[in-house]
Structures are given as C-alpha cells and as structure tokens.
Amino acid sequence: MNMSKRTPFPGAFFPKGLFFLLSLSLLILYSSDADGYQMAFPSSTTEIPHTLMPRVTEVFFVESKIPTIPKGAFVANPQLEKVEFLSTPTVSVEAGAFEGLDSLKDLEIVGTLLTSIPVGVFAEVPHLESLVLKSNQLGGLQRGLFDGLIKLTQLQLHMNSIQSIEDGTFDELKSLESLHLAKNNLTSISPSLFSQLNALQTLRLYENQLTSVPEEVFLPLPNLVEIALQGNQITQLAPRLFPHKDKLRKLSLDNNLLTALPPEYFTGFSLLKTLTLHANQLTGLPALLFGGTPKLTEVRLHQNNLSSLPSGVFSPLTNLKELDLSKNHFETLSSEYFDGIAKLKKLYLSNNKLRTLNANVFEKVTSVTILKLSGNMLENLPEDIFEPLKALIRVDLNDNPWRCDCNFIYLYQWMKDNSKVLTHTPPVVCTFPNDLSGREVISLTEDQLVCPTLAPTTTPLHTTTMPTTAPSTTTMPTTAPSTTTMPTTTTKIL
Numbered sequence: 001m002n003m004s005k006r007t008p009f010p011g012a013f014f015p016k017g018l019f020f021l022l023s024l025s026l027l028i029l030y031s032s033d034a035d036g037y038q039m040a041f042p043s044s045t046t047e048i049p050h051t052l053m054p055r056v057t058e059v060f061f062v063e064s065k066i067p068t069i070p071k072g073a074f075v076a077n078p079q080l081e082k083v084e085f086l087s088t089p090t091v092s093v094e095a096g097a098f099e100g101l102d103s104l105k106d107l108e109i110v111g112t113l114l115t116s117i118p119v120g121v122f123a124e125v126p127h128l129e130s131l132v133l134k135s136n137q138l139g140g141l142q143r144g145l146f147d148g149l150i151k152l153t154q155l156q157l158h159m160n161s162i163q164s165i166e167d168g169t170f171d172e173l174k175s176l177e178s179l180h181l182a183k184n185n186l187t188s189i190s191p192s193l194f195s196q197l198n199a200l201q202t203l204r205l206y207e208n209q210l211t212s213v214p215e216e217v218f219l220p221l222p223n224l225v226e227i228a229l230q231g232n233q234i235t236q237l238a239p240r241l242f243p244h245k246d247k248l249r250k251l252s253l254d255n256n257l258l259t260a261l262p263p264e265y266f267t268g269f270s271l272l273k274t275l276t277l278h279a280n281q282l283t284g285l286p287a288l289l290f291g292g293t294p295k296l297t298e299v300r301l302h303q304n305n306l307s308s309l310p311s312g313v314f315s316p317l318t319n320l321k322e323l324d325l326s327k328n329h330f331e332t333l334s335s336e337y338f339d340g341i342a343k344l345k346k347l348y349l350s351n352n353k354l355r356t357l358n359a360n361v362f363e364k365v366t367s368v369t370i371l372k373l374s375g376n377m378l379e380n381l382p383e384d385i386f387e388p389l390k391a392l393i394r395v396d397l398n399d400n401p402w403r404c405d406c407n408f409i410y411l412y413q414w415m416k417d418n419s420k421v422l423t424h425t426p427p428v429v430c431t432f433p434n435d436l437s438g439r440e441v442i443s444l445t446e447d448q449l450v451c452p453t454l455a456p457t458t459t460p461l462h463t464t465t466m467p468t469t470a471p472s473t474t475t476m477p478t479t480a481p482s483t484t485t486m487p488t489t490t491t492k493i494l
C-alpha cells in the first residue's frame with residue numbers, strides 16, 4: 001500500500017522533507033521523514049503530468065523541457081503545497097496556470113527564460129507564503145501582479161533584469177517580511193513603492209543602478225531589520241532617509257559613490273550591528289557621526305578617499321573592535337583619530353600613503369592585537385611607536401620602502417625581539433639603501449645598518465667628479481647623495 005521510493009519514470013517519489021540533488025536524471029537522496037511525498041521530474045520530462053499520486057504534496061521540475069506552464073496545469077492536484085521549476089527552459093506562464101492550487105504555500109520558478117509573468121496568475125494561489133522568482137529574465141513588474149497574496153511573507157525577485165516596477169505593485173503584500181530585489185537593473189525607485197509593506201523586515205536592493213534613494217521611501221517601514229543598498233551608484237544620502245532606528249541591525253551602503261555623510265547620521269540605532277561604508281569616495285567624515293550605537297563593533301571604511309579624520313570621530317563607539325581604514329589617502333595619522341576606542345582589537349591601515357607616523361600615534365589603542373601597515377610609503381618608524389601595544393599578535397609591515405640605515409636600528413631590533421608578530425605576514429624587506437634593497441630586514445646584522453657620511457671637508461676627495469666647491473650645475477646634488485655615489489666612509493650612529 002505504501003508508495004515505493006522508486007516509481008516508473010518520468011517521476012520519482014521521496015517522503016516529504018527529503019533533500020535531493022538532481023543532475024540530469026540521476027537522483028541522490030539524503031534524508032527522510034514525514035507524511036507527504038516529494039516528486040521530482042528530470043530533464044527528460046517534456047510536460048507537466050495531469051495527475052500525480054494523491055499523497056504527493058511537493059513537486060519539482062528540474063531542467064525539464066517545459067516551455068510553457070499552461071492554464072490549469074495543476075487542477076487535478078489541489079493537494080500540492082509546493083511547486084518548483086528549476087532551470088527549465090520556460091518562456092511563458094499562461095493565465096490560470098496555477099488555478100486550483102488551494103493549498104499551495106511555496107512556489108519557485110528559478111533559472112528560466114521568463115521575461116514576464118501575466119498579471120493575475122498569482123491571484124489563484126491566495127495561500128502562498130513564499131514566492132521565489134529569482135534568476136529569470138524579468139524586465140519589469142506590473143501593478144496587480146502580486147495582488148491577493150495577503151499571506152506572502154517572502155518574495156524573491158533577485159537576479160532578473162528588472163528595470164521598472166509600477167507604483168502599487170507591492171501594495172497588497174501586507175504580510176511581506178522579506179523582499180529581495182538585488183541584482184536587477186533598477187535606476188530609481190518610486191517614493192511610495194513600499195508604502196504598504198508595514199511588516200517588512202528585510203529589504204535588499206543591492207547591485208542595481210540606483211543613483212539616489214527617495215527620502216520618504218523607508219518611512220512606512222518601521223520593522224526593517226536589514227537594508228541592503230550596496231553596489232549601486234548612490235552619490236548622496238538624504239538626511240532623514242532612515243527614520244526608524246530601533247530595529248535596524250544591518251545597513252549596507254558600501255560600493256556606492258558617496259563622497260560625504262550628513263552629520264549625526266548613525267546616531268541612535270540601538271541594535272545596529274553591521275554597517276558597511278567601504279568602497280565609496282568619502283573624502284571626510286563629519287565630526288559627529290556616530291552615537292547611541294552600542295552594538296556597532298566594526299566600522300568598515302576601507303577604499304574611500306579619506307586623508308584625515310575629525311578628532312574622536314569614533315569615540316562614541318565604545319565597543320568598537322575592528323576599524324578598517326585601509327585603501328584610503330592618509331599620509332599620516334593623528335593619535336586623536338583613535339580617541340575613546342580603547343577596546344579596539346583590529347586596526348587596518350594598509351594601502352594608504354602613509355609616510356610618517358608620530359611615536360604616540362597608537363597610544364590610545366592599547367588593546368590592538370592586529371595592526372596592518374603594509375602597502376604604505378613608510379621608510380622608518382619612530383622609536384617606541386609600538387610601546388603602547390602590549391597585546392599585539394600580528395603586525396603587517398611589508399610593502400613599504402623601508403630604509404635600512406643607521407636610523408633603522410630601533411625598528412630592526414624591535415622586529416628581531418618580536419619576530420612572532422611577523423611570522424604570519426609576508427617578509428619585510430629593505431628598499432634603501434641600494435646595497436640592501438630586497439634584503440629581508442631580520443636577516444641583516446646590526447652592523448649592516450649604516451648611514452653614509454660626508455667626508456670631512458679637509459679630506460681631499462679621491463674623485464675629480466666631486467669637487468668640494470661645486471660649480472652650480474643641476475647634475476650635482478646639494479644634499480647628501482645616496483651611498484652609491486659616496487663610497488668614502490660609513491659610520492654607525494647609535
């Protein structure tokens with residue numbers, strides 16, 4: 001009486017709840033439980049069967065050759081709770097395709113060639129809770145398309161080519177909690193597009209071509225937990241764009257074209273945990289930017305155009321653990337940038353244009369365990385610069401033009417004494433002087449760290465090309481030339 005797990009093709013049965021992978025017509029089963037059956041149709045299937053076995057509640061068409069989902073395709077199978085088309089070459093869905101599916105909760109049409117879906121087709125499945133239409137070729141969404149889906153909690157429309165969405169399209173989705181519109185071709189959104197989505201918690205709009213976001217658009221959405229706007233071309237954020245601050249946990253703004261942020265922009269978000277701002281073109285930050293965001297433990301500002309920061313800009317972030325300022329335009333840093341973030345563990349300053357740092361620059365961030373200074377223009381560091389950093393585990397110093405001369409002895413000695421913090425980083429090599437260029441710093445001996453000295457003026461030079469009273473010619477350096485052109489003597493200065 002029980003249905004066998006293996007039935008004659010074109011279908012195969014599995015107890016409901018099974019996960020399966022299907023490749024061509026090979027079925028792989030993983031687990032089982034439960035009261036209904038799943039049935040999967042492989043690529044050899046060319047049409048939707050009229051009648052399924054009565055206890056089948058979930059049906060999958062995987063790479064099946066189904067060009068059209070015809071009207072009434074499932075009328076004889078009202079027990080179905082889930083229908084999925086995956087990577088089928090489907091180009092059209094007829095009006096009435098899903099009629100009779102009174103129990104359907106879950107509909108997925110994924111990876112097909114569909115460019116549009118007729119308005120009204122989902123009105124036949126009012127109990128739908130999840131509608132997944134990702135990875136198709138939909139170009140636009142029309143008003144009415146989702147009307148009647150008052151129980152829908154999840155709508156996935158990402159990875160299509162959606163360029164336009166008519167106003168009102170989502171207006172009946174009173175239960176919608178998650179709306180995924182990422183990776184489409186939206187260049188703008190209407191201010192009232194989401195105005196009826198009071199229950200919405202997750203809104204993903206990333207990787208579209210939005211240049212701006214209307215100021216009122218999030219106002220009707222008091223329950224948002226996640227807003228994803230990264231990977232657009234947003235140049236500016238309206239000052240009151242995020243009016244609801246108490247539930248938001250994740251705000252992604254990276255990979256846009258932001259050059260500035262309004263003052264006090266990230267204040268009062270009591271649950272905000274993730275904020276991404278990297279890969280924009282921020283040239284500065286307002287003095288007051290953060291505040292009342294106790295959960296914010298990481299600030300990602302890498303790949304911007306920052307060359308200086310207001311003193312204490314991060315100080316309201318008393319729980320900050322990770323600060324990424326790499327790939328900016330800093331030439332130097334002030335210790336005041338790091339005021340008030342004494343719990344900081346990771347400080348990333350790689351790939352800036354740092355030339356000099358003051359000895360006190362890290363005096364406020366004494367808990368730092370990982371410090372990245374690679375890819376800068378540093379030739380040396382002042383004595384005792386690492387003194388406050390008692391917890392260091394790793395320091396990246398590679399890819400700087402280190403000048404391994406007599407003034408480098410502090411850093412050389414520090415590296416020798418703290419070789420553990422360098423073990424997992426690329427080797428630190430000298431760039432100057434020329435005769436040590438390419439040599440790994442810790443492979444040197446201290447007496448190799450020498451400075452060129454000018455010969456005393458009383459000592460005659462052994463070369464006729466270096467007269468002491470030089471005629472002013474542009475080819476004659478007036479300051480100390482490099483060691484290769486001054487081979488007379490070297491002295492070690494301690």
Ligand SMILES: *[C@@H]1O[C@H](CO)[C@@H](O)[C@H](O)[C@H]1NC(C)=O
Nearest residue numbers: 139160161163184185208209
């Ligand atoms: C949609 O955007 C993608 C990626 O930006 C692009 O390759 C494609 O040409 C766009 N399609 C249309 C119809 O604009």
Ligand SMILES: *[C@@H]1O[C@H](CO)[C@@H](O)[C@H](O)[C@H]1NC(C)=O
Nearest residue numbers: 258259280281282283304305
């Ligand atoms: C940011 O820096 C890049 C080069 O790193 C430059 O092309 C761009 O114009 C800069 N933007 C601003 C706003 O300064």
